[in-house]
Amino acid sequence: MALERTFSIVKPDATRRNLTGKVNAMLEEAGLRIVAQKRIVMTRLDAETFYGVHKERPFFNDLVEFMTSGPVVVQVLEGENAIARNREVMGATNPAEAAEGTIRATFAENIEANSAHGSDSAENAAIEIAYFFSGSEIVG
Ligand code: RTP
């Protein structure tokens, strides 16, 4: 089976509570390798661009405020079926609906402050990785 890469974010609610290591442990236990990682603060433009698909949604402004409210850890994850596997270990967007043992069921505060992002398609994974990382920063 082919190795796949996906883009992941440890969101501000998780970095604020010092949960990066615990989130990373769950990713690694799910068979995902962290092949690039850095801690940044997203600008408003970063967040608006990143979640541009949601710009007409009622939660868009709150989401941009949240994503710029503190540091995030942006990551590239590698593994077999990495995109689907990461979405599985993250769990549903709303932690109340997330399966037991998932990152969001375990750590999320609410539907917005839900601790993790993961790309939803191969096309978006490639776009998101290229926005935050140069090729030499990714060591597979
Ligand atoms: P993500 O893009 O962050 O991986 O999350 P997702 O695919 O599970 O969910 P999506 O529908 O793409 O929503 C993006 C993020 O927006 C926030 N959100 N808030 N207040 C609300 O009703 C609401 N709905 C979504 C969450 O932070 C969600 O992850």
Ligand code: MG
């Ligand atoms: Mg999404």
